[in-house]
Amino acid sequence: MKDEKKRGRPRTFDAKAALGKARDVFWDRGFAAASLDNLSAATNLNRPSLYGAFGDKEDLYLDTLEAYRQDGMDALAEALDPSLPLRDNLARVYAGALAVYLHGETAARGCLLIGTATVEAVERERVREVLGRSLSDFDGEIERRMRLAVERGELPESADPQMLARLASAVMHSLAVRARAGDSRETLEAIARSGVELICGSARS
Template sequence: MSEKKRGRPRAFDAKVTLEKAREVFWDRGFAGTSLDTLSAATQLNRPSLYGAFGDKEALYLDVMEAYRAESMDVLADALDPSLPLRDNLANVYKSALKIYLHGDTAARGCFLISTATAEAIQHERVRDLLRRSLADFDDAIEQRMALAVERGELPEGSDVHMLARLASAVMHSLAVRARAGDSRRTLEALAKSGIDMICGKA
């Protein structure tokens, strides 16, 4: 993995630290989170945070990237091509809701949609990473849908590019509504309707 370095060894795991930082950012947003709060949550003092990740924006970007990568892993699992497309979409929404509805005081929604959008104007790198994250998600679904057309799960000549983006659109709405406090029942109904609209009524 990594060769032993010269100086004093780190007393923390960078990946775990990013996860702890993510929890704070997720609840309070980027601008609403202070370095003191991050320091307390990660149990690292500010200089250690600074040394390992750079300033607050760089740390936030690292958290964003980790979330993007994790999301793509979850999506890849949900889109298991040995299952029908309809089941795939159900799994996508189910795993999304599992994430979105978690939270201490209230459901947190999607980390990117709930916190990165707020910074997207002032911080160009946040905006770019957000756009890339959404596009990656769209593309993965589109790829599965292209396969579905080949297999006859979707009608010949389906516009898989737009179908995929509509499938993502339902998820964006789930994210926003979850953060706004909509009930699990309400969100599950929206997910089901979305599936019916894209795959045809079962």
């Protein structure tokens, strides 16, 4: 479904790669402060090409958010490998997040969604929608693993999988914010460890 030869002049650029470059600009500057000139320079695409391929600035931004969300969900599913203990799962989730969050030139970038979509969410309904869906999908995936943990006896019957999942997400949200505020890797890793401990405290093994 990909190799149908299209008529007309073919693209000379890789749309997926361009999206990645644009994402990096948004990640550092945020949506509002990222100009089309910035995006054009970073992607090596003229403004009309950008416009033609992705639509206007908000469309482009939403595309990067959507791709980021998908990548995040893939990484999450991998980290939650059910053949591992719940504790390890959560630790892997946080470790994966920090590997992404702490990447940055001057200050750490944190999470693209929490770091840049949160501002725009109030006045841009489409951004709010992606952000909300991203958060709840994330919660949902962790909740599934929590339910499994209860079934397996990793967590006591009294555990509330939905709430435990939301609190596990809460620790990630905090890591995202703190990374951008300039907290050190050591601090963030300590918070992650404590979060695992608190949430999986009642887990055996």
